Amino acid sequence: MRAAARPFRPLLLWASLSLAAAPAAAQADARPTPEQVAQAxxxxxxxxxxxxxxxxxxxxEAFLEAHERVPSPSLLFSAAQAFRRQYLTEPSxxxxxxxxxxxxxYLRQDPKATRREEAVTALGSLVPLEARLAGEGAAPAGGEGSTAEGGGPATAARPAAGGTRLLLSSPAEGARVSVDGQPFVAAPLVAPVAPGPHRVRVQATGHxxxxxTVVAVAGELMPRHVVLRVKPAQLRVTGTxxxxxxxxxxxxxxxxTAGAIAIEPGVHVVxxxxPGYELFRRELRVTREQAVALDAELRMTSRRVAAWxxxxxxxxxxxxxxVLGxxxxxxxSEAVELRDRKDADSLTPSERDRYNAxxxxRGSLGAAAAVAGGVSFLAAAAGFGLFAFDEPKGLGSAAPAAPPPRDPGVGAEFTVGVLSAGVRGRF
Structure with missing residues (x-):
């Protein structure tokens, strides 16, 4: 009983629904259809x-239904684990x-199963209990190779039909479900219903x-895993x-910003x-529906100051x-005027001094004007150059944002290849 009492490891860490054990032609014939994969x-x-x-x-029951559509020893193991826990919580x-x-x-279908030791250990703790029940007059479980009418051990181990039911779930934390206008109940919900269409509503905070509409089939368990869309955070930016x-x-x-910018929950670089101002950069971690305000008052760069x-x-x-020109x-003009007078008539000593001055x-002022003009041109060219190349660094080179935090709980992913199908999950 020690093995039965210890906590279980995660039920399904990495289950491969590989069909590689069968010949290629048989694999092609047995390959699940897209509809079967979606149902599974x-x-x-x-x-x-x-x-x-x-x-x-x-x-x-749900794992075995998935196994019917996409056969996988790993799903048999998952169903076995579920029955084991059912027995531990409510012995039957x-x-x-x-x-x-x-x-x-599971062991028969996959002799090289990655979780073979766990299965063997579980059998080591459960078979003695089965023998005790048999000694008390209860019929034992079928051994290896035992079958039920029309099927093998997996068929014999299927739960008895529980009537027409909907199994409604959602990965969103705190998801609630309502069927046909009834009060909302925490997901997952197993709802007995009449055959036919039913209106289902799913809600969760921040989604x-x-x-x-889910159509219930008489005598069947109809699942629907509803992935809700996350409500984004709202970003507003003020400043320059x-x-x-x-x-x-x-x-x-x-x-x-005239209105809020919607961004997905997670880590983002804003x-x-x-041009001419220092880059404002912030890394934000936002949650669903969070309102975020940033005041981005930019400071002029030293290059722009130098340009001005x-x-x-x-x-x-x-x-x-x-002015010098x-x-x-x-x-x-004065020199020309005096020169003309000099050519027409002689100049007085004072006029001759004025002419020389x-x-x-003219020579000094012209030279000064030339120097000032050169300096002006070079300074203006440098200023325009500083303006032209004064672009903020970093824009468009932000590191990719980390993926949004996943809702806690259970996750799963199905994949289908040419000759195989796969499923990943975490519990």
Whole structure:
């Protein structure tokens, strides 16, 4: 009993539904259809959540329904584990026999099973209990190779029909389900219903409600695993007007935002940028429906300050060039006038001094204007160059955001290949 009392390992860590043991032609004939895979996925996901919720009988039935559509020794093991837990929580000869039959069938179908030791250990603890029941007059479970009418051990271990029922589940944390307008009940829900269509609503905090129609088949357990859409977080950015807002490297608007930017829950990198200003960068971890506000007041870069300074020097140089050029022209005009008078008539000593001073001033002012013009041109060119290359670094190069945190609980994934099908799950 020690093995039966110890906590179970995760029920299904990595189960491969490989058909490689059969010849290739047989594999091609037995390959499940997309419809069968979709049905098996529904049964498996619903059964996994039922298992997590302690509804082991329902979980076992769902795993066996999935096995019927996509045969897999791993699903037999899952059903056996569910029956074993059912027996441990509510001892009954029926659950014990079914667990033993399924463990044996699992070992028979997959002699190299990855969980063979667990199955053998489980049988070592359960078979003595079966023998004790047999000694008390109860019929034992079928041994290896035993069959029920029309099927093998897996068929014999199927739960008895429980009537027409819906098995409704959802991976969303705290999901609630309503059938035909009845009060909401925590998922997973097993609801006895009449055959025919039924209106199902599923809701969970931080998710959009989902409404669908599920058709119940007489005498069958009909599963539906409903994945709800997560409500995004809402991001608003204020600060320097006209700045570009990028989330995970994708431009999503300009500041200040006119409306909220919807982002998925998880980790994101937000960048706010404007040429000439230092890049604003924040890493955010947001949850469902969270309202996030960022004030991105950008600071001017040193390069932009230098650009404005250079342009200011260029502008001042241009003004100085104009003034010096004007004075040089005035001196030139005065010198020309005096020269003309000199050619027509002799100049007085004072006029001759004025002429010489005008000629000297013209040369000095012209040279100064040329120097000022050169400085102005170089400063303006440097300023425009600094402007042209003053782009913020980092925009569009944000690291990819981490995936949103998954809802706790059970998850599963079905995959289908050319000659095989696969399922992964965590419990």
């Amino acid at each position: 996925e529904n049964y498996f996901n619903a059964g996994a959540q039922a298992y997590e919720a302690g509804q082991y009988q329902v979980a076992a 000869p029926d659950a014990l026999r079914r667990a033993i039959a399924l463990y044996r069938e 959009y409600d989902e409404e669908l 007007g006209g700045a570009r807002i990028a989330v995970d490297g994708q431009v999503r608007g300009t500041a200040p 960048e706010v940028s404007l 300074t250079a342009l200011g020097v260029g502008a001042a140089g241009a003004v100085a060039t104009g 004007g004075l040089a022209l005035a001196s030139q 005008a000629v000297d001033a």
